[in-house]
Amino acid sequence: MTIIIRCVNITKSPVEVGEYFLGYVPVTGSTASSLRWDVLKKYIPSLTVKPLSTRKWESRIDAIRPIRHQIGEIYVALLDISSNESFDAMVRHEAECLASAISDFKFLCCLITWHNILNHINVASKLLQSVVTNLSSAINELKGVLKYLESYRSDDGFASTITNAKKLAEILGVDSYFKSAQNVRPRRQKRQFDYESEDQAVQDPKTRLKDIAAQQLSDELQVLSHSIDETVSLTPLNVLQHVVEIGIDCYPNVAIALRILLTLPITVASSERSFSKLKLIKTYLRCTSSKMRLVDLAIISIEHKLGENLDYKELVPEFAAIKARKV
Known part of the structure; x- marks a missing residue:
């Protein structure tokens, strides 16, 4: 893990947003068995199976892409490990369970769904991986992803997922239908009695101060909107530059809000x-x-x-x- 600070320099003209590296935080990790890895490399010629990393967002699509495009080779490799006597009983049993899990039609549908969603999210994530990216431009990039997700939740999106999952089922030689779920006794939940009183307004002075600051920010934004040229691109950085040229003392709350907006971490x-x-x-x-x-x-x-x-x-x-x- 790394320690990086993001700040806005208002002493320069034009205003700059910068990032500075401070150091590393040590973490621990683990490696896979070399024998099992050799078996996978024997059956998988191009894309290699990668582990999921909790520190890197792109690792999600990197972990799913090889399974999506080479599930047949991975399935054969797992069957080879499960029948290879050179491995111990625990390893062979785990390989057999994994082969049974990835051959389930429900898993194939979930694999197609996750690959399509993460693939679009990963493209937007790469576009956002810039030191000059701010929250305003990030919203514009994410609108396209949101539009795709809305269309993917439709009946046509579900039908395309089923069609692609059936193709994977043909490659594995398994049935392309959903298995009936086993009957599981529902868990009894403890009832919660209605003993709580009604919510009352908070009389905390700190909360009152927040309300006052919000009202002042609203007033400053209304006044500032009349002094900005509408023909100029109204990005947060340009608005902050305009505020600095006029004077931060005139719009103190707007200057603070814009600096917070520009320094919010968007990507890793x-x-x-x-x-x-x-x-x-x-x-x-x-x-x-x-x-x-x-x-x-x-x-x-x-x-x-x-x-x-x-x-x-x-x-x-x-x-x-x-x-x-x-x-």
Whole structure:
């Protein structure tokens, strides 16, 4: 995990939105068995099966895409593992259970549904992976995804899902119909008695202050709307630039609201880029480097634009004086 701050610099003209890397937070992970992986690679020529990562959104579509397009090869690989005596009984049993699960027609329908939804979401996510992306432009990108999801929930979308699932069922050689669910006794839920009193208005001074600030923000927006040129693109960054030129003291609540809007985190692209940079820095020649040294090298590499403006004639003597050893 990475620590990244996002801020708005109103001292420059025009106003800039920037991100700055601060460091890494160590996490732990695990690897799969090499023997089972060799069996999968034998049957899967192109796309490889990837695990689901909780730190990377794109890993969801990366984990589903190989199963969607190569489910026949994966099914055969699982059957091979389940009948291979070189594996222990637990591994063979798990492979048999997985093969039975992915051959279910309900699973095939869910696989098609998730692949179609995540594929469209992933395209929008890549378009949003920019350091200059703000909440306003993100809403425009997500409107197309929302329109697709609304159309996908229709009868035509469900019919196309069933059709594609039947094609996968033919590849696996299984029946293309939904199995009847087993009868399960419903769980008895504890009744909740109506002993609570009616909701009353909160008289908290902090809540009152929020209401006052909201009213002031509404008044400032009404006044500001008459001073903005409608022919100019009304992006949050342009509006904040206009407020800075007029004076932040005139619209203090609008300036704060716009800075919060521009610094809201939209994607995790910056964190993913920092891990890619760390992979380039931590080579086999630097495998024994300490954590602090790797973080310092990553900061220099990621924030290279700031590093280009540093005066090394002043920094080198200062660094040498700190590291000088007394004889």
